[in-house]
Amino acid sequence: xxxxxxxxxxxxxxxxxxxxxxxxxxxxxxxxxxxxxxxxxxxxxxxxxxxxxxxxxxxxxxxxxxxxxxxxxxxxxxxxxxxxxxxxxxxxxxxxxxxxxxxxxxxxxxxxxxxxxxxxxxxxxxxxxxxxxxxxxxxxxxxxxxxxxxxxxxxxxxxxxxxxxxxxxxxxxxxxxxxxxxxxxxxxxxxxxxxxxxxxxxxxxxxxxxxxxxxxxxxxxxxxxxxxxxxxxxxxxxxxxxxxxxxxxxxxxxxxxxxxxxxxxxxxxxxxxxxxxxxxxxxxxxxxxxxxxxxxxxxxxxxxxxxxxxxxxxxxxxxx
Ligand code: PMV
Numbered sequence: 460x461x462x463x464x465x466x467x468x469x470x471x472x473x474x475x476x477x478x479x480x481x482x483x484x485x486x487x488x489x490x491x492x493x494x495x496x497x498x499x500x501x502x503x504x505x506x507x508x509x510x511x512x513x514x515x516x517x518x519x520x521x522x523x524x525x526x527x528x529x530x531x532x533x534x535x536x537x538x539x540x541x542x543x544x545x546x547x548x549x550x551x552x553x554x555x556x557x558x559x560x561x562x563x564x565x566x567x568x569x570x571x572x573x574x575x576x577x578x579x580x581x582x583x584x585x586x587x588x589x590x591x592x593x594x595x596x597x598x599x600x601x602x603x604x605x606x607x608x609x610x611x612x613x614x615x616x617x618x619x620x621x622x623x624x625x626x627x628x629x630x631x632x633x634x635x636x637x638x639x640x641x642x643x644x645x646x647x648x649x650x651x652x653x654x655x656x657x658x659x660x661x662x663x664x665x666x667x668x669x670x671x672x673x674x675x676x677x678x679x680x681x682x683x684x685x686x687x688x689x690x691x692x693x694x695x696x697x698x699x700x701x702x703x704x705x706x707x708x709x710x711x712x713x714x715x716x717x718x719x720x721x722x723x724x725x726x727x728x729x730x731x732x733x734x735x736x737x738x739x740x741x742x743x744x745x746x747x748x749x750x751x752x753x754x755x756x757x758x759x760x761x762x763x764x765x766x767x768x769x770x771x772x773x774x775x776x777x778x779x
Contacts, residue, residue, distance in 0.1 A: 460505065460575060461504070462503065462574040462775065463501060463502065463504075463775065463776050463778045464501075464566075464567045464773060464776065465501045465774065465776045466500055466570065466599045466774075467563055467771070469605065470492055470495065470732060471490050472492060472690070472742070473671045474488075474694040475490040476650060476660065477650060484590060484594055486594045486609060490595075491604065491607075491619070491668060491671045492595070492604075492607075493605070493622075494599060494603060494605060494769060495767040495770055496768040497768060498558070498765065499551055499563060500550045500560065500563035501548070501776070502546065502564065504571040505545045507545060508542045508543060513526060513544050514544075516545075516547045517549075517550070518548070522548075525564075528592060532588070532589075535588055535591055536588050537572060537576060548568075553636045557639060559599075561596060563596075565596035566589045566596045566600055566773040569592075570585060570600075570773045570775060573585060574775045582616065583616070586614065587614060590607075600772050602622055602771035604619040606672065619672060619676070620675055620676075622770055622771065625678050625769075627744060628743050628747075628766065629740055629742050629743075630741045630751045631741075631765040632739045632756075632758065632764060633765065634709055634760055635709055635737045641705060642735075649701045650701045657697055667686055670686040687732055688730050688731060688732070695707075695708070708737055709737045711759060712737045712738075715739035716739060718755055718758045722747075722750065722751060727747045728743055728747050729744075729751050741755060
């Protein structure tokens with residue numbers, strides 16, 4: 460039987476950077492994200508003993524690069540004695556370019572794989588399984604404003620607010636689409652081992668999480684903007700202070716930040732955030748979206764613009 464799931468990437472407003480358990484891929488800090496609506500990965504899984512080995516197809520092409528991670532994730536969901544799988548993935552946005560494509564991919568994969576044999580697991584179990592493959596993927600199990608908490612030996616995810624309750628928009632400025640120079644897993648370890656700022660980053664996270672939680676609770680845009688930009692720049696400072704330094708920005712990344720600053724000085728409700736890649740994600744109130752889109756599109760070095768609202772968490776869908 461072929462089972463299909465769809466998941467959306469999420470953008471962290473309070474970031475996860477660093478692991479406390481590399482074997483289980485547990486994050487060193489909690490995080491808060493928003494799940495997008497318009498960017499998505501659709502993943503179909505079909506188990507068939509006659510295949511002999513797993514097959515991964517991404518956007519209609521055989522893909523061997525991602526296959527080991529997909530295999531490991533399927534083993535974690537179903538056990539190593541499982542049948543071989545044909546996994547068919549469709550992603551409507553650039554892959555491995557700092558747009559959280561692994562978050563939507565692994566959230567969709569665990570939901571589809573679980574659905575193929577059940578479905579049986581609750582959101583917490585699915586989030587743990589997705590998180591083992593990609594830390595941020597756990598958050599894509601839920602919709603809207605999502606908090607991932609480090610609780611004891613495990614993680615939990617919960618929606619703090621639905622997308623409908625505070626329907627902000629995200630304008631993504633694409634400044635480069637080449638794969639990133641160093642993956643986030645390796646980069647996090649470099650930061651943990653060498654960045655003089657890593658300890659302070661961990662110590663201050665609870666305060667940033669509390670501020671963001673309160674801002675989301677009160678739908679206070681200015682308060683959310685302030686703590687999200689602070690937390691983003693602090694994470695990048697940890698990266699820049701690593702040896703070797705981890706620098707994901709290019710000159711267009713900085714130009715986009717400048718554009719957002721100019722919009723803010725004109726009273727536009729917008730703030731930026733940047734992940735392990737050179738893209739700038741501008742979060743804004745819906746009325747500000749056309750102006751933010753236009754300003755970022757006119758910024759030097761911006762190659763493309765994607766716009767998304769906030770949406771729901773991962774789930775099974777009817778097979779196409
Ligand atoms: O889930 P990973 O291993 O790709 O790490 C994601 C790290 C950041 O995107 C930089 C921050 C975050 O919380 O999503």
